Amino acid sequence: MRRWWGPPDVEPEAETLRETRVAMWIAAIGARPLAFIQDYAVADWMPHHFSYLPPGSRGMDLYIGEREEIGRGHGARIVRQHVEHLFDLGAPAIGIDPHPDNEPALRAFARADFVTGSGPIDTRWGRAMLMHRFA
Numbered sequence: 098m099r100r101w102w103g104p105p106d107v108e109p110e111a112e113t114l115r116e117t118r119v120a121m122w123i124a125a126i127g128a129r130p131l132a133f134i135q136d137y138a139v140a141d142w143m144p145h146h147f148s149y150l151p152p153g154s155r156g157m158d159l160y161i162g163e164r165e166e167i168g169r170g171h172g173a174r175i176v177r178q179h180v181e182h183l184f185d186l187g188a189p190a191i192g193i194d195p196h197p198d199n200e201p202a203l204r205a206f207a208r209a210d211f212v213t214g215s216g217p218i219d220t221r222w223g224r225a226m227l228m229h230r231f232a
Contacts, residue, residue: 124175133160146220147192154190172205184232194225
């Protein structure tokens with residue numbers, strides 16, 4: 098899970114929000130926002146480090162907004178629910194790429210049934226562990 102409150106020079110919010118190739122979601126507990134999720138067709142971003150996944154696969158990112166909510170099991174539940182939604186829409190596989198030093202994210206994604214594909218590697222978006230889950 099990458100911080101979505103990160104430095105603006107990494108991923109300017111205004112530019113990111115205008116990107117039509119990315120589906121954006123807010124996960125909430127009741128009316129309280131908890132996390133931001135984005136997913137995208139891997140094929141829209143070639144060359145991509147998830148190009149080994151079958152056609153129609155999607156990549157996703159999760160950002161927990163409040164530090165005190167990290168480590169409480171929300172990440173695995175949110176990811177699992179969103180992945181099931183993407184599978185219902187026909188995606189054959191989902192890739193997620195946490196930073197290799199982000200142990201809470203690696204554990205959360207493993208609890209959401211993702212397995213490590215490779216890594217750590219350097220991608221055009223930064224250092225990552227490649228994790229995936231097939232439908």
